[in-house]
Amino acid sequence: MTLISFVVPAHRVQGYLRECLDSLLGQPFGDIEVIGVDDASPDAVGDILDSYAARDPRVRAVRLTENVGLGPARNIGLDRAVGEYVWFLDGDDWLAPDCLPEVADRLRATRPDVLVVDHVRVHWTDTATRSAMAEVFPEPPGEATFRLADRPEALHLLHTAWNRLVRREYLTDLGLRFAPGWYEDVSFSYPVLLAAERIGVLDRVCVNYRQRRAGAITRTRGDRHFEVFEQWHRVFRFLDARPDLAALRPAVFERMVWHHLAVLGNGERIAPELRPAFFAQVTADYRRFLPPGGAAVPDGVEGLKHRLVAAGRWRTFSALRGANQARVTARGAARRALPVARRVARSARDVALREYYRAELRRPIDPTLAVYAAYWYRGYACNPAAVHAAARRLAPQVRGVWIVRRDRVDTLPQGTEYVVAGTRAYYRALARARWLVNNVNFPDFVRKRPGSVFVQTHHGTPVKVMGLDQQRYPLGAVGMDFAGLLRRVDRWDFSVTSNSFSTQMWDRAYPASYTTLEVGYPRNDRLVTATAEEVREVRDRLGVAPGERVVLYAPTHREHLPRYRPPFDPRRLLDVLGPAGRLLIRSHYFQDRQGRARRRTGGRAVDVSDHRSVEDLYLAADVLVTDYSSAMFDYAVLDRPIVVYAPDRDAYALARGVYLDVTAEPPGAVALTFDDLLEVFRSGAETAGEAERARRRFRDRFCALDDGHAAERVVRRIFLDEPA
Structure with missing residues (x-):
C-alpha cells in the first residue's frame, strides 16, 4: 500500500502550483501519490496538473467543472486516495526539502492516527516566522503518541489540515468530512485531534506556509468571515455527540474564543462597519457554549477582552482596540522618521518640476491621451510600440504621445507625437494621461489617478526569476527596493502576457490586483x-x-x-x-x-x-x-x-x-x-x-497566442473596452 496520499486542491494558484508539486515529487522518498484537484480554476491550474500527471505516474489530476470550494475539493481528493495516510497540502504551499523520509520513519515507527508536523510562515517579503510549536511544547515532544486528554496543549497548534497527516482508515471510521465554506479547517482539524487514540508530533519544519500578498482569504475583506461561526458550531455538535470527550470542552471553548477574537482583530478581514455585528455573534457564541463549570480567563489584556465579550460591551472593546492601534501606529511612525540631514536634497529645478506635476494632477484627466514609453525612455520599441501602431489604426480617437530621452528622439517614426523626459511637457503628460503604457515601470513619483489606466506590457517571457522571487537570490538583486517595486506594481491595471507560463510567473513575482491580458506579445x-x-x-x-x-x-x-x-x-x-x-x-x-x-x-x-x-x-x-x-x-x-x-x-x-x-x-x-x-x-x-x-x-x-493579432487584442480591450 502507498504510505502517503497527498491531496492538493488548487484554485487560482497557477504561479505557485509548480513549486508545490516539485516539492513533493522531488523528495528522496517515493512511496507517495499526489491527487491534484483543479477546483474549476479559471487560470492554468488544470493544465499544470495534467502536464505533471502525463510525466509522473504518481500524479493523478482531477478536473472539476464547477468551483466547490476548498473543503469539498479536499473531500473529492480524499475519495480517490489509496494511501495509508492522507496529507492535505494547499496548492500555494510547499514542503521543506528532504523532510519526507523523516515523516515516513515516524509514521512507520509509531502508527499514529494523526501526526502533526511543524511549519514556518513564509511571507511575501521572503522572511519567515516560526510556528507556536516551541511555545506549545517547550520540551521536545518526543516520539511517544498520546491522547488529547493527556496533552490538551496540543490544541494550541495551528488548526489547519495541512500541518497534520491523518490515517485514512481512522478518518473513514470517524466519518469526518470537510464542510463547505470558509474556515473549513476548523471543523476538521479539531475533531480529528479530539477523537484520536494516538497523536504524534514531529517537531521538524515540513511545510512552508505561504503568506500571499494578494488572493488569500485571510487578506480579503467581506462578510464571508462570518462563516467561522458555523464551523465552530460543527465542532461543538461533534462534542455533543461524544460525551466521552466532555472533559475537553473547556479547552475547546478557550480555542474558539481565541480564534473569534483573532479574526475580529484582523483589519484585513472584518470591515469597520461589520465589526459590531461580528462582536455580537462572538458574545452570543461565548454565552451559548460556555462550559457548565465556567471557563478559565487569561491574564492581562486577553483576559479583559474575554470579560468584555462575555458582557457584550462592544464600545469598550472597540475603544481598547483603537487605543492599542494608536500606540502601534505611533511606534511605527517614530521608526520611519528620518533626520532632515539624511534626506537627499533635490535641485531647485527638480523641485519646481515636481511642484508643476502636482499642480497638473489637480487638473482633469485628458480623456483622449495615452502616454507610451519603453525601456526607460530609450526609444520607440517593443510591445508599447506595437500597441501604439495598432491604436493609431483601430482607435484613432486616442492621442498617443511617446516619452523619449532627448538623445533618442530620432528613433521615433516620422509624425509621432512625443515629449522629452524631464521637461514640463513630460510632467504634464504623465499627470493628465488617461492611459499609461510601458514595458517597464514608470518612476516612483508617478501617481495612479482615479480614472487612469496603467498597462504593463513587460518585455519578455521570463527564464530568470523576477520581482519578489529575486529575494531568494540576493546576488542577482543587489540594490533592489522590493517595497518600492510593489508600490509600482500596485499601480498596474493590466498586465499583458505572451503565454500561460508568463502569466503564472508574473502572478507570483508581482502579486497585486491587476487584470492579466494573456493575448500574446504585440511586438511579435x-x-x-x-x-x-x-x-x-x-x-x-x-x-x-x-x-x-x-x-x-x-x-x-x-x-x-x-x-x-x-x-x-x-x-x-x-x-x-x-x-x-x-x-x-x-x-x-x-x-x-x-x-x-x-x-x-x-x-x-x-x-x-x-x-x-x-x-x-x-x-x-x-x-x-x-x-x-x-x-x-x-x-x-x-x-x-x-x-x-x-x-x-x-x-x-x-x-x-x-x-x-x-x-x-x-x-x-x-x-x-x-x-x-x-x-x-x-x-x-x-x-x-x-x-x-x-x-x-x-x-x-x-507561442500558441502569437498569431499576428496580439496588439489588436490589447487595443480593443484597453482603448475600446471590448471584452477580452
Whole structure:
C-alpha cells in the first residue's frame, strides 16, 4: 500500500502550483501519490496538473467543472486516495526539502492516527516566522503518541489540515468530512485531534506556509468571515455527540474564543462597519457554549477582552482596540522618521518640476491621451510600440504621445507625437494621461489617478526569476527596493502576457490586483506577418548577401556578474559555418571588441548591439544562438532553428535563479561548452529531427497566442473596452 496520499486542491494558484508539486515529487522518498484537484480554476491550474500527471505516474489530476470550494475539493481528493495516510497540502504551499523520509520513519515507527508536523510562515517579503510549536511544547515532544486528554496543549497548534497527516482508515471510521465554506479547517482539524487514540508530533519544519500578498482569504475583506461561526458550531455538535470527550470542552471553548477574537482583530478581514455585528455573534457564541463549570480567563489584556465579550460591551472593546492601534501606529511612525540631514536634497529645478506635476494632477484627466514609453525612455520599441501602431489604426480617437530621452528622439517614426523626459511637457503628460503604457515601470513619483489606466506590457517571457522571487537570490538583486517595486506594481491595471507560463510567473513575482491580458506579445505580430520581401529588405539593409546563412548570437546580460564573458570565439564559429556563414552578435560586452572582431573575421562577424530593432535581427537570422534570454521565445515564432548555449548553466541557476531549465526543455539543440556549440553546427544537429521536435514542443507551449493579432487584442480591450 502507498504510505502517503497527498491531496492538493488548487484554485487560482497557477504561479505557485509548480513549486508545490516539485516539492513533493522531488523528495528522496517515493512511496507517495499526489491527487491534484483543479477546483474549476479559471487560470492554468488544470493544465499544470495534467502536464505533471502525463510525466509522473504518481500524479493523478482531477478536473472539476464547477468551483466547490476548498473543503469539498479536499473531500473529492480524499475519495480517490489509496494511501495509508492522507496529507492535505494547499496548492500555494510547499514542503521543506528532504523532510519526507523523516515523516515516513515516524509514521512507520509509531502508527499514529494523526501526526502533526511543524511549519514556518513564509511571507511575501521572503522572511519567515516560526510556528507556536516551541511555545506549545517547550520540551521536545518526543516520539511517544498520546491522547488529547493527556496533552490538551496540543490544541494550541495551528488548526489547519495541512500541518497534520491523518490515517485514512481512522478518518473513514470517524466519518469526518470537510464542510463547505470558509474556515473549513476548523471543523476538521479539531475533531480529528479530539477523537484520536494516538497523536504524534514531529517537531521538524515540513511545510512552508505561504503568506500571499494578494488572493488569500485571510487578506480579503467581506462578510464571508462570518462563516467561522458555523464551523465552530460543527465542532461543538461533534462534542455533543461524544460525551466521552466532555472533559475537553473547556479547552475547546478557550480555542474558539481565541480564534473569534483573532479574526475580529484582523483589519484585513472584518470591515469597520461589520465589526459590531461580528462582536455580537462572538458574545452570543461565548454565552451559548460556555462550559457548565465556567471557563478559565487569561491574564492581562486577553483576559479583559474575554470579560468584555462575555458582557457584550462592544464600545469598550472597540475603544481598547483603537487605543492599542494608536500606540502601534505611533511606534511605527517614530521608526520611519528620518533626520532632515539624511534626506537627499533635490535641485531647485527638480523641485519646481515636481511642484508643476502636482499642480497638473489637480487638473482633469485628458480623456483622449495615452502616454507610451519603453525601456526607460530609450526609444520607440517593443510591445508599447506595437500597441501604439495598432491604436493609431483601430482607435484613432486616442492621442498617443511617446516619452523619449532627448538623445533618442530620432528613433521615433516620422509624425509621432512625443515629449522629452524631464521637461514640463513630460510632467504634464504623465499627470493628465488617461492611459499609461510601458514595458517597464514608470518612476516612483508617478501617481495612479482615479480614472487612469496603467498597462504593463513587460518585455519578455521570463527564464530568470523576477520581482519578489529575486529575494531568494540576493546576488542577482543587489540594490533592489522590493517595497518600492510593489508600490509600482500596485499601480498596474493590466498586465499583458505572451503565454500561460508568463502569466503564472508574473502572478507570483508581482502579486497585486491587476487584470492579466494573456493575448500574446504585440511586438511579435511583425514576426508573424512579415513577408518574404520584407525579410529580403531587412537582410539587404544589414549587408547580408543572398545565400549567406546568418547566425544571430544573443546572450543575456548577467546582472550579478557584469564582467563575465561566455566563452565565444567568432572566428572559430565562422570557420565551422564556412564561407557562406555570417555572424551577428547582439551583446553589449562585444561593443568594445567590434573592430577587432571584424579584422579577425574579414567582416563576417558584425556587432549589432546598437541596432534599434531586434525584430529586424530576428527576421534576418537563419539560426538563433542564445542562453537564458527571452529572445528564444520571440524567435521561436518564426519556427527557425534555435541553439541553447549555456556554459554556466548551473552557476547561473544557483546565483540568479531560473523559472525554466532551458537545457531540459529546450527549443532546439543544446550546447554546454563552446566545443559542443561548434559540434552542433559541424554535425547539423541544429536542424536535425530531435531539434525540430523540441522546437515544436516549445512553440506549442509558448507561442500558441502569437498569431499576428496580439496588439489588436490589447487595443480593443484597453482603448475600446471590448471584452477580452
